[in-house]
Structures are given as structure tokens and as C-alpha cells.
Amino acid sequence: MTDFGKCEKGPRARDLARGSYLFRVTEDILVAMEDLGVTKSELARRLGKSKPRITQLLSGSSNMTIGTLSDIAVELGLNLDKTFKEYSARRYRLDTALSSKQALTDPEPPIASIK
Numbered sequence: 782m783t784d785f786g787k788c789e790k791g792p793r794a795r796d797l798a799r800g801s802y803l804f805r806v807t808e809d810i811l812v813a814m815e816d817l818g819v820t821k822s823e824l825a826r827r828l829g830k831s832k833p834r835i836t837q838l839l840s841g842s843s844n845m846t847i848g849t850l851s852d853i854a855v856e857l858g859l860n861l862d863k864t865f866k867e868y869s870a871r872r873y874r875l876d877t878a879l880s881s882k883q884a885l886t887d888p889e890p891p892i893a894s895i896k
């Protein structure tokens with residue numbers, strides 16, 4: 782699988798990433814629904830939406846807002862914490878490493894002169 786965080790930028794890259802992310806998210810939702818025995822009709826009822834609207838969202842023919850994604854996740858007991866978790870962890874490690882390196886390269890604090 783391509784690492785879209787490191788690929789070339791531009792409209793084509795964005796389109797490829799969008800398609801991949803959309804597929805993975807909707808596939809995860811559909812698999813969770815199947816595992817839990819939740820139909821599109823049941824999910825629609827729980828969310829207060831129509832079955833055709835749920836079908837549109839899960840087929841990728843309609844954009845899903847972050848709010849709707851969150852609502853679906855809550856109803857299915859899914860966790861969205863992984864969304865940017867790898868980036869956050871990598872950034873934390875980088876920040877920690879930079880802080881440690883900076884501490885090693887900072888000149889020693891000046892010693893107060895004795896009067």
C-alpha cells in the first residue's frame with residue numbers, strides 16, 4: 782500500500798489518496814456492520830437517516846462529514862483514534878529527539894560571577 786503521507790503532491794496524488802482512504806474507511810465500516818449483524822436499515826434507523834442516504838455514504842457516491850463518520854463509529858463501537866495517531870506518534874518522537882539533541886548542543890548556562 783502506498784504511503785500517501787510521503788508521495789508526490791498534486792491533484793493526481795490527492796485523488797489517489799482520497800480514493801484509497803474512502804475505500805478503507807467504508808470497507809472498515811461495512812466489515813464492522815457485518816461482524817455486528819447491523820444492516821444498512823438498522824444503521825439508518827440508529828442515526829436518524831434514510832437507508833438510501835446510508836447507501837450513498839457507504840458506496841462513496843456522497844461525501845461523508847467527519848461528524849457523520851463519528852456518529853457511525855459511535856453506533857458501531859469503532860474507534861477513530863488511529864486516524865492521525867501514527868503521525869502524532871512520529872511527531873512526538875521527533876520532538877522528543879530534537880529536545881534531547883538541543884539539550885546536548887546548548888552551551889552550558891553561564892556561571893554567576895562571585896562578587
